[in-house]
Amino acid sequence: MRPLALALLLATPALGDTPITADAFQAHVTGKTITYSQFGSPFGTEEYLPDRRVRWSTAPDQCQYGTWYPQDDDICFVYDYDPVPHCWTFWLKDGALVALSTDNLPGTELYEVASTDQPLPCPGPEVGV
Template identity: 55%
Template sequence: MRALPVSARSPAPVLAALLALATLLALPAHSETRMTADEFEAYATGKTLTYGENGRVYGVEQYLPNRRVRWAFVDDTCRLGHWYDNGGDEICFVYEHDATPQCWTFHKGPGGLRARFTNIPDSTELSEVQQTDEPLACTGPDVGV
């Protein structure tokens, strides 16, 4: 069965996930543990995670074997890429459309992952709001890849 695009899915799971996100945001930061690359790989590989920011769905990423990924902002084209451990505390992503590394720290808390963008201080923080083992539904041009 083919997964529906993010925009075509029932809003009920997204609303439930956003409620969970609001609960998660109320938890103290010390309840989270920064993940190593190996922990992140073990957690994410084989899953498709939906991330939210400030109560809104931000995008979806499918974590494929060999540290490959497929990313899409909501209602946008899928982008293929890969991730790597930068040798420090960050996990960096490079996508086929942009060779600039996008580096993040990942923390695991009771409600799932939280990701902090480290390229720009005090910028984006995302939270996992949904998890599935279904593939990411791509709107183009890499449909079926």
């Protein structure tokens, strides 16, 4: 097996791994701002607010607001700008989240690389003139 293929296989949650429950996900994320990477590069940062509300950012001071909800073994996100749900399967690996979009193949997971209790620097809705 090629080294890259082997590395992706080892990094990917096994098909037999049990996804994290919605309650465990909520306990892990609420009150935190988590940064994710994909393929070793920054992917984005999400702030998990009370009542399953979120703020997502892929660039400084540019935030998208939404909510999350459980659907079967997945966690789905709906953002104000896009009513189409974006669903992910989450696992915990060594105390950090690993996420695979239900639309993607194994090998494209996101990895929790940082966690803080500091909020995202998001301007409030309707700021300005």
